Amino acid sequence: MVEDCAQCFGGIYKGRKAGTIGNVGCFSFCQSKHFTTGGEGGMVVTNDDDLAWECRSFRDHGYDVKERLNLLEMEGKLMYIHRRVGFNFRMTEMQSQIGLVELERFDNWNLKNRIRNGKMLVAALKNHPLVKYAPVDTPERQNSYWWAPFVLDTDKLTVSMDKFIKAVAAEGVPVYSVLWPEMYKEKVYVERKGFGTADYPFYDPKSRNIDYTKFNCKQAQWMTHRTISFFTHPVYTEEHMNAYIAAFKKVADVYMK
Template sequence: MRIPILDLKAQYATIKDEVTRAIGEVCESQAFALGPAVARFEQNVAAYCGSKHAIGVSSGTDALLVSLMALDIKPGDEVITTPFSFFATAGCVVRVGARPVFADVDPDSCNIDPARIEEKISDRTRAIIPVHLFGQIAEMEAIMEIAQRHDLAVIEDAAQAIGASRDGSKAGAFGDCGCFSFYPTKNLGGFGDGGLVTTNTDALADDIRTLRDHGQKPQYFYKVIGGNFRLDGIQGAVLNVKLKYLDEWNEKRRQNAALYDSLFAGSPVRTPAIDSHNVSIYHQYTVTVPERDKLQKYLAENEIGSAVFYPKPLHLQDCFGELGYRQGDMPVAERLCNEVMSLPVYPELTPEEIEYVAGTVLKFYGIS
């Protein structure tokens, strides 16, 4: 039995006709950059996330970048974030000339530990970027309390968390900005790159809309230097079709995760710990395991896909060497990088396939 880490073709087969019609409408209108399809998608996502504004942009990375720009994060500023995330979280901070300051993560949620944030605050700190990793929202009430007390902006990196909630509030509705990615492998994935920023602040939304289109307002008149961060019309159309199925797909992921949890009970496999306040969307089903690399090789030999997110923490990446971090500075993140592994959890998996994946993992540990 061959089981990939993700099967996008299986999802596409269920919505092919709707997607084809939606793309055809954009082709007929010839509104390829922003346009009506993007405007509709923005309106629908704002309602879905419980945010006043949603601004479509060219990628999740650009969502972070334009948020930092709109908040006037600049050279000399510091931004506190997690060392256990995709590169863009910290890379965008450097791109605006600021300095990422890393705070270690909670060993259970893998998200930034609020208890580690306050000790990193200096007179140069301007913002915090918590990441809702693997589809679970960070401890936003504690993070927002710290931010408000120190007058800091909060940018939620919700690239992996659209539809996730905490105490009834959706990802992207807590901070000054919420940043989403619609890379094809995301729970809500486009047909290429795409992203979006949510905010409840009118002035911030206005600035982001201006900055995503080179900083022009009105056309060909520039008071600020922006970028080319527009979301394509075809992406807006595809994402609008998929959005109405998102809750169904996320629920199926939760069901798949629950089956894995039951199958791994009492084994060496440490399953994801979901905070009681959270409803996760399981963008990844990430376990911590002994002999991770040997297990991954064994799974590949049995035609089972897996992935490691992430094999090296950000504070130890070569490109951030000038920040001065060393091995041992972020012990939890460093340990997780040696132990985490993500297993297939996409909605179209059958119970039999999940049982085969789990059974193969357990067989590796000598459990039948």
């Protein structure tokens, strides 16, 4: 099992850190995640030595990275050392150094502040009559608050969700709906734009009959049109969270039936 933990760094499920439950845990350090390694980057964790070497090879052009470590021996001969198809996902030393520093202060600063910020929002808004669902944060499922999305009961609004969100933002706080729309609406799927002249894999025998224009994921659509999201950045203070809470309540008082 491969865990996608790009937005759950520091989260805990049933006593186990996200990324340590499956065979491999994958993390993203691009500019929008819990922390960044100079704008781009990532990390893979595993306790399987064979899988670890496969991951190193995959990120490094498919090289047999064990042999490639012996650079002095390689200088004297031309070696065929590509063992698989791979990519250039290598990070620079500078990016890695930034990541190491961020890791050192993650638990005691980054995660600590995110949890404080997230819990403030949940405590203040979870019982608001307009809020239908708040972020989940329990002893069994501990939230690391990459962000804080709330699902609203739009039947109680006198305006559209879009207008409500814009009104909250007009109070001087950054809010938005969902991070991404339903994936099947992306042009890459609708227009079937793949790799090369064959547009792989969209015209592969296993997928050529899939028509993404006919997809209709009702639950995803339901969430998209009812969600308002707040940032929980570690540099945000309690003052920022109070501004969020005040803005939400003020606009809700105006536009709630």
